[in-house]
Amino acid sequence: MANRVQIPTSNSALIAMIADEDTVVGFLMAGVGNVDLRRKTNYLIVDSIKQIEDTFKEFTTREDIAVVLISQYVANMIRFLVDSYNKPVPAILEIPSKDHPYDPAHDSVLSRVKYLFSAESVASGRR
């Protein structure tokens, strides 16, 4: 009860993207693209690391975004930011890209839970 987290519900939340050109174009064809009155988009075709950092921080603080898709190789560039993020919404999903296949070892969610499979955690549970 003390740790109850309030989920921000929404009936028209956006899917944001930080990915390479082909991935962004593909998902834009599927209709996820949004441009607001200030010409701010919900997607970024990756360019510089500084821009990726700023965009990630922006997308994770916007209230109208429910899911952020980020190519895993892009997430690796800002791994410290991605791993330190722990809110339920927006959900950060690391996706493969054309030139970089998905690697479960780098996924931030799997990294968070993998210690359960380590010998130390098993040994400490048995003591």
Next chain:
Amino acid sequence: MEVVDHETPSLENGKTDKEVEENANVLQFMDSMDAYLTLIHSLSSTLRRGWLELASARHSMGASRVNTVLLDHTSHPAATSLLVTQDERKVDSGKPHFTLCKWASSSNENSLFGEKQSSQDKLHPQLRHRGSTELYEEKTSSENKASREVDDPVQKERSKSLSMFGTLVSPKLRAAQLSFEAALETLVEIANMRSEMLCAFDQVNMKLAGRKDEK
């Protein structure tokens, strides 16, 4: 080797309620993790198909016609969005549930139309008993018409989404669009499985922490 706790009451098979619950949490965590990895694998193959179809479309239409320069930068809402709700099964868990609303701007209008029709039927049930056979034929033809009406706006939205690449587009581009739509559906399942996995992980972690405190 299993250690039986003599302080807590035990069931016939030697496991306490607490141990059964812990095992259930661990199983749920393992299942959700397995499902998460399976869905990621499925997503990878769907995306690969989409990228290949997009590359084929770019090859047939020309690189200048399938380009990010042509993206629509004028103000417009997303046609595909998400419905985010609290997971109804566990209100206190803080677990979100995501539902994809594809081409929602067109399909929402049609679903509202359908709902309004059904509510009118409920208000005037007596009218529906006259000429039941004719009514049945009218109803099936109206249902068919409604499903066509739902599909047409969706097709219109799809065509509108591709219109930034020109009026006549390669069939490969349309195929790529469908592949990325399928990838979106998988991504929403991944998002739900992710939140389920993290919730189960928190449960297991809490039990482990509790066990360490007891010792």
